[in-house]
Amino acid sequence: MRGTEIAFTESGKGVPVVLLHGYPFDKSMWSEQLEALAAAGFRAIAPDLRGLGETVAPTLVGDFAGESPILKSVPLATMDDMARDTAALLDHLRLEQAVICGLSMGGYVAFEFMHLFPERVVGLVLAGTRAPADNEQEKAGREQQVQTMLRAGMVPISIATLPKLLAKRTLAEKPDVVKRVRAMITRSDPKGAAAAQRGMAARRDYTQDLANINVPTLIIVGREDSIRPIADAEFMHQGIRNSRLEIIEDAAHMTNMEQPDAFNQMLASLINK
Numbered sequence: 001m002r003g004t005e006i007a008f009t010e011s012g013k014g015v016p017v018v019l020l021h022g023y024p025f026d027k028s029m030w031s032e033q034l035e036a037l038a039a040a041g042f043r044a045i046a047p048d049l050r051g052l053g054e055t056v057a058p059t060l061v062g063d064f065a066g067e068s069p070i071l072k073s074v075p076l077a078t079m080d081d082m083a084r085d086t087a088a089l090l091d092h093l094r095l096e097q098a099v100i101c102g103l104s105m106g107g108y109v110a111f112e113f114m115h116l117f118p119e120r121v122v123g124l125v126l127a128g129t130r131a132p133a134d135n136e137q138e139k140a141g142r143e144q145q146v147q148t149m150l151r152a153g154m155v156p157i158s159i160a161t162l163p164k165l166l167a168k169r170t171l172a173e174k175p176d177v178v179k180r181v182r183a184m185i186t187r188s189d190p191k192g193a194a195a196a197q198r199g200m201a202a203r204r205d206y207t208q209d210l211a212n213i214n215v216p217t218l219i220i221v222g223r224e225d226s227i228r229p230i231a232d233a234e235f236m237h238q239g240i241r242n243s244r245l246e247i248i249e250d251a252a253h254m255t256n257m258e259q260p261d262a263f264n265q266m267l268a269s270l271i272n273k
């Protein structure tokens, strides 16, 4: 589809729910939701977004002046690309409409999908994400991370980010979750992750989109999320008319993996409406 092969997992039958993962993760972060949604009578579909998991980012860009050949050869995976890939996947599955659920980077893709294909969205879930674009300092931080991963691989990224991604309690009491998150990061392809990281730096400001969102929307945030804190969730909640805000305790950024039961219940209550 659209010049690349999109890897995806699906389970269940019923109203389709598309689960869009964060960065630098992959569709395996949704395993508890795939199972719970199928058991609750929904069809859950989780793609690997361009550059991550098993989906490669084929578009080469060469406009990073002054960079070494390896940095120049990194493709760019934009949020627009990822949203269009998601629509192509729905076409492939012959599905007209779906609930779109995105976490963090997946939330940016959900915003873009909502903007491009509003008639295809019957409900929206925005978890651990935010509407505004990056400022210059944040963009520079992303570029610094790109250079680290291209030179030294993903291990330094996992060491630096794990303590921020997970709540204190998860780190202390849920070694399996810690292991899964670490494994997702370290097995990511550095070039693909770099493509997505640069895609996030280039993303639009979604603030103007908030007032146009007219489907039932659930906003989820972890109480301990320092990457996309509660204030970001409140900002989206104020801007989106038909939205509900839920805060998950004992969770940071990876709410769906840290507290799957709470996350799944919220998701099911939006879809069951």
Ligand code: MLT
Residues within 6 Å of the ligand: 021, 022, 023, 024, 103, 104, 105, 106, 200, 227, 253
């Ligand atoms: C994510 O989890 O997808 C990222 O933290 C999002 C971001 O860097 O903006």
